[in-house]
Amino acid sequence: MAGYIIKKAAFNLGVMFVVVTLTFFFMHLLPGDPLTTRRTEPIIKENILARYGLDQPVMVQYSSYLYRLAGLDLGPSLKYPGRSVNDIIKESFPVSATVGLLALLLSSVLGVSLGVASAALRDKWPDRLVLMLTTLGMSVPNFALGAGLIYLFALKLRLLPAAMSTSPLGLVLPVLTLAALPAAIIVRLVRTEMIEVLGRDYIVAARARGLNAGSVLLRHALPNALSGIVHYLSPLAATLLTGSFIVEKIFALPGLGQYYITSVGNRDYNLVAGITIFYTFVLLVSTFSADVLIFLINPQSRVRDEVA
Amino acid sequence: MLIRALKNKLVLVCLILIGLYVVVSIGGTFFFQFEPNSQDLLQANTGPDAAHWLGTDYLGRDLLARIIYGSRISLTIAFFATLINVTVGFLVGSVSGLLGGLADRLLIGLVDIFWCVPPFLIVVMLTVVLEPGVKNIFIALGLVLWIPTARLIRGEVRVIRNAPFVKFARLNGAGSFKLMMRHILPICLPVLLTTAAFSIPDAIMAEAFLSIVGLGVQAPNASLGVLISDGLQSFRVYPWQWLFPVLSLIVLVLCFNILGDALHKAYSYRAKGLLEHD
Amino acid sequence: MIEVTDLCISIRKNKAVLSLLKDVRFSLGPGETLGITGESGSGKSLVTYALLGLLNRTAILTGNIALCGCRNLLKAGRQEIHQLRRQKIGYVPQNPQGSLTPTLSIGAQLKEVVAVKTGLRRKSAANCAADLLVKVGFSEPGQILRSFPHQLSGGMCQRVAVAMAIAGGPEILLADEPTSSLDLLSKNEIMTLLGKVQEEYNFAMVLVTHDLGLALKYCDTLAVFYSGRLVEMGEAGEVCFSPRHPYTKNLFGCFFCEVKGRESTVFDAEPPVLYDRLPGCRYIAGCHERIAACELKEPAFTRIGSSQVACWLYEGGENK
Numbered sequence: 001m002a003g004y005i006i007k008k009a010a011f012n013l014g015v016m017f018v019v020v021t022l023t024f025f026f027m028h029l030l031p032g033d034p035l036t037t038r039r040t041e042p043i044i045k046e047n048i049l050a051r052y053g054l055d056q057p058v059m060v061q062y063s064s065y066l067y068r069l070a071g072l073d074l075g076p077s078l079k080y081p082g083r084s085v086n087d088i089i090k091e092s093f094p095v096s097a098t099v100g101l102l103a104l105l106l107s108s109v110l111g112v113s114l115g116v117a118s119a120a121l122r123d124k125w126p127d128r129l130v131l132m133l134t135t136l137g138m139s140v141p142n143f144a145l146g147a148g149l150i151y152l153f154a155l156k157l158r159l160l161p162a163a164m165s166t167s168p169l170g171l172v173l174p175v176l177t178l179a180a181l182p183a184a185i186i187v188r189l190v191r192t193e194m195i196e197v198l199g200r201d202y203i204v205a206a207r208a209r210g211l212n213a214g215s216v217l218l219r220h221a222l223p224n225a226l227s228g229i230v231h232y233l234s235p236l237a238a239t240l241l242t243g244s245f246i247v248e249k250i251f252a253l254p255g256l257g258q259y260y261i262t263s264v265g266n267r268d269y270n271l272v273a274g275i276t277i278f279y280t281f282v283l284l285v286s287t288f289s290a291d292v293l294i295f296l297i298n299p300q301s302r303v304r305d306e307v308a
Numbered sequence: 309m310l311i312r313a314l315k316n317k318l319v320l321v322c323l324i325l326i327g328l329y330v331v332v333s334i335g336g337t338f339f340f341q342f343e344p345n346s347q348d349l350l351q352a353n354t355g356p357d358a359a360h361w362l363g364t365d366y367l368g369r370d371l372l373a374r375i376i377y378g379s380r381i382s383l384t385i386a387f388f389a390t391l392i393n394v395t396v397g398f399l400v401g402s403v404s405g406l407l408g409g410l411a412d413r414l415l416i417g418l419v420d421i422f423w424c425v426p427p428f429l430i431v432v433m434l435t436v437v438l439e440p441g442v443k444n445i446f447i448a449l450g451l452v453l454w455i456p457t458a459r460l461i462r463g464e465v466r467v468i469r470n471a472p473f474v475k476f477a478r479l480n481g482a483g484s485f486k487l488m489m490r491h492i493l494p495i496c497l498p499v500l501l502t503t504a505a506f507s508i509p510d511a512i513m514a515e516a517f518l519s520i521v522g523l524g525v526q527a528p529n530a531s532l533g534v535l536i537s538d539g540l541q542s543f544r545v546y547p548w549q550w551l552f553p554v555l556s557l558i559v560l561v562l563c564f565n566i567l568g569d570a571l572h573k574a575y576s577y578r579a580k581g582l583l584e585h586d
Numbered sequence: 587m588i589e590v591t592d593l594c595i596s597i598r599k600n601k602a603v604l605s606l607l608k609d610v611r612f613s614l615g616p617g618e619t620l621g622i623t624g625e626s627g628s629g630k631s632l633v634t635y636a637l638l639g640l641l642n643r644t645a646i647l648t649g650n651i652a653l654c655g656c657r658n659l660l661k662a663g664r665q666e667i668h669q670l671r672r673q674k675i676g677y678v679p680q681n682p683q684g685s686l687t688p689t690l691s692i693g694a695q696l697k698e699v700v701a702v703k704t705g706l707r708r709k710s711a712a713n714c715a716a717d718l719l720v721k722v723g724f725s726e727p728g729q730i731l732r733s734f735p736h737q738l739s740g741g742m743c744q745r746v747a748v749a750m751a752i753a754g755g756p757e758i759l760l761a762d763e764p765t766s767s768l769d770l771l772s773k774n775e776i777m778t779l780l781g782k783v784q785e786e787y788n789f790a791m792v793l794v795t796h797d798l799g800l801a802l803k804y805c806d807t808l809a810v811f812y813s814g815r816l817v818e819m820g821e822a823g824e825v826c827f828s829p830r831h832p833y834t835k836n837l838f839g840c841f842f843c844e845v846k847g848r849e850s851t852v853f854d855a856e857p858p859v860l861y862d863r864l865p866g867c868r869y870i871a872g873c874h875e876r877i878a879a880c881e882l883k884e885p886a887f888t889r890i891g892s893s894q895v896a897c898w899l900y901e902g903g904e905n906k
């Protein structure tokens with residue numbers, strides 16, 4: 001088991017390294033620099049560039065960048081003087097994460113239960129209804145849903161706050177908006193996999209042995225179905241956890257997403273790099289957790305890895 | 309089986325709607341009197357009425373005209389992005405699947421890495437590097453979308469690779485490229501069609517996302533995304549400016565999704581088992 | 587105990603009705619063993635599924651199955667079928683490892699089956715499970731209970747399956763090719779085990795197998811299937827050593843040649859696909875003894891001695 005974890009961790013670190021490097025060089029490919037948006041005297045410009053070490057040759061910048069990263073320091077923001085990238089992330093990520101986590105929870109619970117129910121009632125009317133809803137869910141983008149929900153619940157019915165509120169009530173609409181698409185995807189995924197699992201020999205045998213229908217579904221079929229799709233769920237989870245830029249924009253929530261786009265426009269190298277790295281890190285962590293989860297759910301995978 | 313899919317009434321409706329969209333958006337304001345970019349500040353922000361069927365925006369531009377042109381741009385972007393997606397995806401996937409070895413491992417490595425990076429990061433970065441503009445948007449989108457397609461095709465090719473008819477063709481002296489085109493492509497066609505059917509709505513929505521973020525199509529041109537983005541600014545006061553573009557997008561995307569679903573079902577027919585399943 | 591009368595199974599496919607099994611009939615009392623044999627795809631397993639009530643609404647069943655007090659299984663409700671599966675029927679499936687849930691330990695699965703079949707809970711169920719494992723020949727039940735299916739060999743998995751089948755003392759045991767995928771030693775092990783528990787519980791056993799040696803050794807009555815039809819059925823010894831239906835002759839002919847190491851007579855023709863409709867006897871293509879009547883109509887059952895044969899050659903008593 002330890003060997004498995006180490007191998008995975010090493011792979012993830014490798015990916016991080018590649019991403020970090022690519023981000024760095026990508027940023028430097030962009031036309032312009034952090035100061036293009038401001039008009040400054042050439043001398044002042046030089047000084048500022050020197051202060052941030054931006055006048056050094058690229059490879060030197062790269063190595064000092066790597067050095068900094070080793071210390072988990074993402075550097076100072078080039079656009080917001082006095083604030084470091086770490087700080088910015090620390091401030092705004094919790095908001096994104098809260099919305100993301102709640103959306104993840106909601107969409108998983110909803111997705112799995114509807115998916116299982118749909119598979120169990122295959123081709124009967126609840127199944128068809130669910131399929132229709134999921135198609136709809138995948139066709140209505142979150143910028144549509146979010147604004148629509150605001151219009152309906154906040155402005156017309158005045159039930160919920162319209163924006164900018166991080167109170168529990170204020171999070172209801174953003175979470176619903178964010179959870180819609182993933183929920184639809186999860187329902188489909190779970191349904192397909194469950195239908196496949198329900199056709200397997202051990203399910204037929206379980207039924208023949210007189211086991212309770214509910215138990216067959218939940219205890220025998222579901223874990224096997226889940227272990228087949230966890231692999232697909234981790235990128236989904238990561239996208240959710242990092243919040244969604246659009247949702248944050250529509251609901252005016254002070255999350256991490258908004259910083260990303262503006263910093264790209266501002267050529268704030270450090271912030272862009274920092275956020276990219278952070279996002280990738282989150283994604284890798286969730287992929288890793290997913291792998292560990294499979295490991296735990298499905299005993300068969302343990303043997304395969306021990307042998308390998 | 310394709311025919312059977314088309315017999316479904318819902319699918320037919322979707323195809324008709326899509327056809328309508330395409331025709332109208334290409335025809336443009338040939339059918340209507342207003343230009344999408346002509347401003348009439350006196351008429352700004354009016355709701356739907358006899359003159360402007362869908363109302364006007366904050367600069368007095370007719371919304372219906374803008375939506376028609378917007379659809380044209382969105383569809384164009386989606387179409388070309390899908391083209392790149394499917395072409396590059398098929399080429400890379402089949403080369404990788406057929407040749408195996410180093411090329412194959414490189415591809416899988418690439419796919420794995422991109423799997424680990426949130427896709428929107430890549431798209432955003434690409435659109436910033438390339439100058440914003442219609443052409444570059446669909447290049448950027450295509451460059452991101454082809455990866456899962458390639459993986460899919462690679463999987464298919466690896467299965468087909470060992471089929472007798474492939475060996476037979478090789479024995480007859482078929483080179484790899486010819487092999488790909490004449491033998492493998494027809495077999496992968498269903499998968500490619502389904503991928504394309506789903507890729508178009510993905511691209512439309514991705515483009516909308518980019519526009520909202522500010523990286524999409526630039527003014528004065530408008531795609532559906534730009535219209536929605538503008539609409540988002542003012543939807544609390546002038547909801548129709550957001551509603552109509554959004555509805556157009558949803559209907560378009562929905563039609564393609566239903567189409568894709570039907571195609572998928574038609575090609576992956578699984579015989580119903582005899583044993584109970586509830 | 588089991589009484590099957592004129593069972594026909596068909597399916598609806600694209601508005602056509604295709605016949606899979608036709609006119610199957612047999613009866614079985616306690617302690618008796620019926621062997622069902624025939625080639626792959628002849629419909630052997632379908633009979634088992636029908637007896638378990640596992641066929642869904644895609645399949646159309648006509649006829650009658652009377653089972654342990656239930657007068658017509660085909661009209662029975664969900665509850666009744668569940669009741670039968672729990673209290674009266676034991677099932678030993680074909681794929682030993684594949685028929686056990688991979689994500690649950692043997693203990694978890696076995697305890698659940700015990701609970702459902704005997705009504706025991708927790709500790710008593712656990713004890714019962716351990717006892718059952720001892721009964722099927724495991725010397726360290728504790729270790730088996732903690733293991734997972736992929737950690738056990740095929741033979742061991744099948745012994746677990748037998749343990750699950752005999753929990754609660756069934757009146758009928760359905761064994762669907764229980765030894766097909768096992769090696770010779772395990773085959774013997776399982777069959778001996780089945781014989782032993784049958785003596786103890788005195789259940790009626792339906793043994794589906796394509797291994798003629800096993801059929802001969804362990805069955806009282808033997809039913810031979812061909813392409814969805816019951817062609818011959820009778821006392822095992824008689825069917826083996828004095829087969830009457832041409833197909834049975836062919837079958838056992840090959841078998842004995844193999845056993846004796848001789849070249850066997852060529853076994854012709856592929857059997858027709860189950861749902862192909864043919865006007866006459868379905869064995870026409872491979873039959874060396876056919877007569878004119880064979881092409882016109884499907885033969886009905888004739889009684890000869892203690893057997894029943896469906897063949898025009900025996901119409902109105904022994905012909906040959």
